[in-house]
Amino acid sequence: MPKPLNTKCQLCAKLPTAKAKVLHGTEGDGCWNPRVCHNRRSFYRSRTEEKSGIDSITVEPPATYFAVLYLYKEPGEKPLHALGAELWLGQKPICRLSPIHCFGLTSGKIRAYTDQVLQAFAREYGVSLYQYKDMFEISPIHCPVRPCPLNPEL
Structure with a gap:
């Protein structure tokens, strides 16, 4: 059974690298690992690009x-x-x-x-x-x- 996708990494992959390093580096939550994160971010970005063939809709959220x-x-x-x-x-x-x-x-x-x-x-x-x-x-x-x-x- 494949390992489940990490939601935090999925969201991080959408950010520019510089911003991701600030949020998750030594000044942020400390989870940034340069040996792993570049490849992982690429994996998550390509995975979302594969799903781009799916139709999507937009529903305006309630304004509160x-x-x-x-x-x-x-x-x-x-x-x-x-x-x-x-x-x-x-x-x-x-x-x-x-x-x-x-x-x-x-x-x-x-x-x-x-x-x-x-x-x-x-x-x-x-x-x-x-x-x-x-x-x-x-x-x-x-x-x-x-x-x-x-x-x-x-």
């Missing part, structure tokens, strides 16, 4: 509002470096909170701030938002706030 929170922090019980948020309508982001540094903010102040962001999204677009649909942890190395102690400007 939801908010996501981006936390820039090291894995584990490390302090929060920065945070940002987005409001989405269906498959597209429609409003973005520019990320801020969280230096000196207590967990209570961070929680109050994230609640204020939800309320601002809800007020601006006339929708009900009670919580974030998802939270994504991103390495602080990718912090977009400038100036940033992790990315000093020379």
Whole structure:
């Protein structure tokens, strides 16, 4: 019986190599292996090309509002470096909170701030938002706030 296909590798094969290395390399989840991944990505790409003879349809997904929170922090019980948020309508982001540094903010102040962001999204677009649909942890190395102690400007 053949080995089942790895969903993670299937999704990774669709990404450009540089982006795949960032997501799955030492800064990401650590699963990138240069001796294996190039061949595996090629295998998964050619496999999806073989199936291109199958008809497909597109059905527009329902457009609902939801908010996501981006936390820039090291894995584990490390302090929060920065945070940002987005409001989405269906498959597209429609409003973005520019990320801020969280230096000196207590967990209570961070929680109050994230609640204020939800309320601002809800007020601006006339929708009900009670919580974030998802939270994504991103390495602080990718912090977009400038100036940033992790990315000093020379």
